[in-house]
Amino acid sequence: xxxxxxxxxxxxxxxxxxxxxxxxxxxxxxxxxxxxxxxxxxxxxxxxxxxxxxxxxxxxxxxxxxxxxxxxxxxxxxxxxxxxxxxxxxxxxxxxxxxxxxxxxxxxxxxxxxxxxxxxxxxxxxxxxxxxxxxxxxxxxxxxxxxxxxxxxxxxxxxxxxxxxxxxxxxxxxxxxxxxxxxxxxxxxxxxxxxxxxxxxxxxxxxxxxxxxxxxxxxxxxxxxxxxxxxxxxxxxxxxxxxxxxxxxxxxxxxxxxxxxxxxxxxxxxxxxxxxxxxxxxxxxxxxxxxxxxxxxxxxxxxxxxxxxxxxxxxxxxxxxxxxxxxxxxxxxxxxxxxxxxxxxxxxxxxxxxxxxxxxxxxxxxxxxxxxxxxxxxxxxxxxxxxxxxxxxxxxxxxxxxxxxxxxxxxxxxxxxxxxxxxxxxxxxxxxxxxxxxxxxxxxxxxxxxxxxxxxx
Numbered sequence: 383x384x385x386x387x388x389x390x391x392x393x394x395x396x397x398x399x400x401x402x403x404x405x406x407x408x409x410x411x412x413x414x415x416x417x418x419x420x421x422x423x424x425x426x427x428x429x430x431x432x433x434x435x436x437x438x439x440x441x442x443x444x445x446x447x448x449x450x451x452x453x454x455x456x457x458x459x460x461x462x463x464x465x466x467x468x469x470x471x472x473x474x475x476x477x478x479x480x481x482x483x484x485x486x487x488x489x490x491x492x493x494x495x496x497x498x499x500x501x502x503x504x505x506x507x508x509x510x511x512x513x514x515x516x517x518x519x520x521x522x523x524x525x526x527x528x529x530x531x532x533x534x535x536x537x538x539x540x541x542x543x544x545x546x547x548x549x550x551x552x553x554x555x556x557x558x559x560x561x562x563x564x565x566x567x568x569x570x571x572x573x574x575x576x577x578x579x580x581x582x583x584x585x586x587x588x589x590x591x592x593x594x595x596x597x598x599x600x601x602x603x604x605x606x607x608x609x610x611x612x613x614x615x616x617x618x619x620x621x622x623x624x625x626x627x628x629x630x631x632x633x634x635x636x637x638x639x640x641x642x643x644x645x646x647x648x649x650x651x652x653x654x655x656x657x658x659x660x661x662x663x664x665x666x667x668x669x670x671x672x673x674x675x676x677x678x679x680x681x682x683x684x685x686x687x688x689x690x691x692x693x694x695x696x697x698x699x700x701x702x703x704x705x706x707x708x709x710x711x712x713x714x715x716x717x718x719x720x721x722x723x724x725x726x727x728x729x730x731x732x733x734x735x736x737x738x739x740x741x742x743x744x745x746x747x748x749x750x751x752x753x754x755x756x757x758x759x760x761x762x763x764x765x766x767x768x769x770x771x772x773x774x775x776x777x778x779x780x781x782x783x784x785x786x787x788x789x790x791x792x793x794x795x796x797x798x799x800x801x802x803x804x805x806x807x808x809x810x811x812x813x814x815x816x817x818x819x820x821x822x823x824x825x826x827x828x829x830x831x832x833x834x835x836x837x838x839x
Contacts, residue, residue: 415575416573417610417642417647417679418571418572419570419573419642419643420570420636420642421480421493421570422445422460422568423447423458423568424455424569425449425454426448426643427448428447429643429645430460430478430479430480431478432462433477435475436474439465440466440468440476440559441463441470441475441476441547442463443463443476443478444459444461445461446458447459447460455494455569458569459568462476462477462545462547462564463562464503464559464563465559466559467560469556469559470557471549472502472549472550472553472554472556473548473552473553474548474549475547475548476547476548477547480645481510481541482539482540482574482645483574483576483610483611485609486576486608487574487575488509488540488573490536490571490573491533491543491570491573492534494529494530495507495520495522495529495532495545495567496527496529497525497526497527497563498527498562498563499522499524499563500525500561500563501563502523502549502550502555503547503549504521504522504547504548505521505522505547506518506521506548506550507520507532507567508544509541510542510543510544511540517540519536520532523550529566539574545565546565547564572645574645576676576678578680579680580612580674580680582603582615582674582684583684584617584687585602585603587599587600587602589689590670590687594691595691595780596660596691596781597659600658603615603617603627603653603654603672605627607650607651607674607676609676610646610648610676610678611629611646611648611650612650612674613629613648613676614629614675615672615674617672618671618673618683619663619668619670619689620663620668624656625656629648629649629652631647632644648677660691664691665726665728667689668688668690669688669689670686670689671684671685692729694728695776695787696731696776696782697776697787698775698776698788699721699723699774699775699776700720700722701720702720702789704717704718704793705718705719708794710795710828711794711795712795712797714763714764715762715763716761716763717758717760718772719757719758719759720758722757722776723776728780730754730755731756731757731776731779732756732777732780732781734759734775734776735748735783735788736748736750736774737749737772737773737774738764738793740768740793741766741769741770750777759774762793769793771792771793772792773790774788794827795827796827796828798825798827800823800824800825802824802833803821804821804822805822
């Protein structure tokens with residue numbers, strides 16, 4: 383601090399040194415929960431308001447912070463000036479004020495200050511406390527136009543920071559405004575303790591809607607945070623990141639450190655959607671979670687939610703069989719059964735696709751018989767006698783199926799009796815009767831199996 387500081391500055395300095403030691407001791411145990419805000423320097427603007435307790439009659443502001451050029455600090459300043467001639471009553475002031483987000487607090491301040499001060503006008507830098515008062519930690523009553531650095535650690539987080547130009551006399555006294563007095567600050571770094579953890583959420587998502595899921599699945603999410611705001615969030619499946627959202631935050635890289643450029647740099651709430659490609663994961667149960675991080679480095683994750691994934695079709699049915707065998711039958715009723723393949727951790731069999739094709743272009747088309755672990759089909763019918771092909775393949779409860787895994791079995795129906803007719807015999811006498819009598823048999827489908835000729839007198 384400047385060597386021209388009065389007694390107030392010296393007394394506060396001793397308390398600050400003790401507070402700094404205590405804070406450094408605690409800082410070794412903390413790994414997150416704080417972030418730094420850069421103000422009026424490094425070509426950055428300010429997130430502060432200016433006010434005059436005289437209603438604008440005795441003071442005026444001047445700020446030039448988002449400077450151009452190569453020098454990060456050249457010309458940057460936030461100043462308060464006395465305004466015009468005359469006097470100002472004691473305790474009246476102008477001030478620049480920075481407010482920490484609700485629920486957070488300022489724990490450290492560093493920067494540069496300088497001033498021109500006359501006739502009881504002082505510059506004081508301090509914190510707005512939780513009771514609405516002002517607690518200065520640095521003060522000056524004499525002119526010092528050389529910019530000088532200061533750094534102060536606060537043992538208790540405070541809700542606001544103020545830079546005041548004031549008449550430091552009793553309310554019944556006054557300070558002359560001639561010549562002009564002014565105070566200035568720049569290159570402020572304000573450290574904010576943020577003890578809140580963000581709140582991630584997921585709602586209305588396909589992937590967590592229950593049942594077996596496959597292919598691309600949506601996860602709809604929302605994120606909230608009280609303090610510095612949500613910096614990023616990610617969706618994880620079995621601990622692997624499957625979606626990342628980085629929210630727009632007011633920040634800059636300064637001296638290798640990421641600093642905020644506003645007191646609350648990130649949005650406090652946001653919603654969005656991520657698409658998860660489940661094909662990158664094996665069939666079976668998995669765990670989905672979402673995590674969010676705020677600008678202070680606080681993180682929080684949802685309790686994992688179980689999801690079921692299956693992207694692969696079942697193998698072909700085993701041991702396809704036709705009740706009564708595969709031979710010809712005269713009753714139009716076919717009952718089929720099979721053994722389902724082992725699905726392991728994947729989804730159970732949930733249905734069977736079947737199709738019957740046959741003579742004259744007959745085709746039932748593909749039909750689906752649904753049922754948990756279905757393994758039989760009863761009462762299949764044919765339109766007419768003939769040899770038909772019955773094809774079947776399986777579908778799992780996730781909806782996967784592959785017609786290339788189909789197997790086939792013949793269905794044979796013959797419900798038409800065979801035809802029979804005697805061969806024509808010419809008119810003959812009894813003495814000329816033939817030695818044998820012949821009958822011709824015909825059957826379009828299964829073919830004749832046996833026959834007899836009977837005669838009587």
